[in-house]
Amino acid sequence: MRGPVRRLAGAALAAAALLLGGCAALPQDVLAPHGTVARMELGLIERSLGIMVGVAAAVYIPLAYILLRYRERPGDGRAPGTSEGNTLLEGVWTVLPFVLLVVLALPTFRDTFRLATLPSGPAVDVTVVGHQWWWEFDYPAYGIVTADEMHIPAGAVIDITLRSADVIHAFWVPTLAGKQDAIPGLDLHMWLEADRPGVYPGQCAEFCGLSHALMRFDVVAQSPAAFQSWVSGMQHPVTAPQSSLAAEGEVLFAQLGCAGCHTIQGTSAQGKVGPNLTGIGSRRVIVAGALANNPADLGQWLHDPASIIPGTVMPSFPNLNGSQLQAITAYLEGLRV
Numbered sequence: 001m002r003g004p005v006r007r008l009a010g011a012a013l014a015a016a017a018l019l020l021g022g023c024a025a026l027p028q029d030v031l032a033p034h035g036t037v038a039r040m041e042l043g044l045i046e047r048s049l050g051i052m053v054g055v056a057a058a059v060y061i062p063l064a065y066i067l068l069r070y071r072e073r074p075g076d077g078r079a080p081g082t083s084e085g086n087t088l089l090e091g092v093w094t095v096l097p098f099v100l101l102v103v104l105a106l107p108t109f110r111d112t113f114r115l116a117t118l119p120s121g122p123a124v125d126v127t128v129v130g131h132q133w134w135w136e137f138d139y140p141a142y143g144i145v146t147a148d149e150m151h152i153p154a155g156a157v158i159d160i161t162l163r164s165a166d167v168i169h170a171f172w173v174p175t176l177a178g179k180q181d182a183i184p185g186l187d188l189h190m191w192l193e194a195d196r197p198g199v200y201p202g203q204c205a206e207f208c209g210l211s212h213a214l215m216r217f218d219v220v221a222q223s224p225a226a227f228q229s230w231v232s233g234m235q236h237p238v239t240a241p242q243s244s245l246a247a248e249g250e251v252l253f254a255q256l257g258c259a260g261c262h263t264i265q266g267t268s269a270q271g272k273v274g275p276n277l278t279g280i281g282s283r284r285v286i287v288a289g290a291l292a293n294n295p296a297d298l299g300q301w302l303h304d305p306a307s308i309i310p311g312t313v314m315p316s317f318p319n320l321n322g323s324q325l326q327a328i329t330a331y332l333e334g335l336r337v
Contacts, residue, residue, distance in 0.1 A: 037192045038177055040111045041177070121157065124152060126138065126161070128171055130166075130171070130208070132166050132167065132208060133212065134147055145278070152219060154195065154198075154221040154223060155196075155224070160191060163188075166184065169208050172202055173202035176200050198221050200218065200221065214308075216288050217289060220284075236266075238337070245326065246331040247331075249328040252328050263276045263277065279336060280333075304318065
């Protein structure tokens with residue numbers, strides 16, 4: 001008996017671990033919507049689940065009763081009865097699935113068209129471009145391009161145009177909206193809104209290469225006043241070095257050719273290969289959310305980026321000494337809004 005008892009205990013512990021794991025507070029949770037789109041999508045999930053649970057109960061409860069009530073007993077050799085030719089039963093199990101499909105299909109069609117149609121009224125236009133392996137956010141009405149963090153005003157409709165610069169990606173912010181592919185050569189559209197200010201993590205949900213799992217981003221929802229302040233800051237960012245060390249870093253940034261890949265608004269750096277670095281010092285995260293925005297992590301990225309994002313096109317600078325890394329880090333951290 002020890003073997004079966006141990007296996008049963010192991011199965012019970014595994015089940016308990018799975019159940020307790022589901023109780024964790026997760027930032028990417030489709031069951032905790034924070035916007036109109038996410039609530040509509042969750043409503044469809046709940047409706048589908050309710051129908052499936054009802055169907056399962058309607059099948060398995062009678063089945064369990066029949067198996068127990070009419071099981072063969074010792075000495076009972078009678079043949080079981082049949083329901084062949086029961087027109088009522090056949091009609092019920094033919095019509096009922098059709099009714100359930102209609103109940104599920106009608107709201108699905110309704111919400112599909114609602115989600116495909118931008119609500120009337122003003123909207124903030126954002127062009128989102130997927131790259132291997134980072135996200136670019138372009139605000140054409142404001143002349144702003146940034147990366148890693150998409151700032152939006154809470155309560156406003158965000159009209160998103162999705163593009164890809166290389167392969168198929170998928171834009172997904174679980175608490176705000178469902179997945180939408182970004183396909184090379186094709187503009188796709190979606191919209192979302194956040195109920196209240198907060199930081200809503202998102203990520204690429206389509207396998208797009210070696211570092212796909214590291215392709216994350218944040219949607220930073222702000223009050224309308226705070227969003228306008230961010231817009232103003234991005235349009236007039238701090239670009240002048242704030243110290244002699246940062247001034248040395250600015251010179252190194254130019255000497256190493258960084259300006260050929262990156263843009264810093266208000267400077268001669270106008271490269272389009274890598275992420276736009278305007279205001280990078282004010283971001284919470286860097287490198288598509290793989291690192292926190294602090295001097296130590298930024299210095300590690302500059303020294304050996306491939307150790308953090310395998311397959312990145314960002315070149316490494318192994319010959320930079322400690323003081324040079326500190327200088328470039330000081331310059332970049334000083335680029336604020």
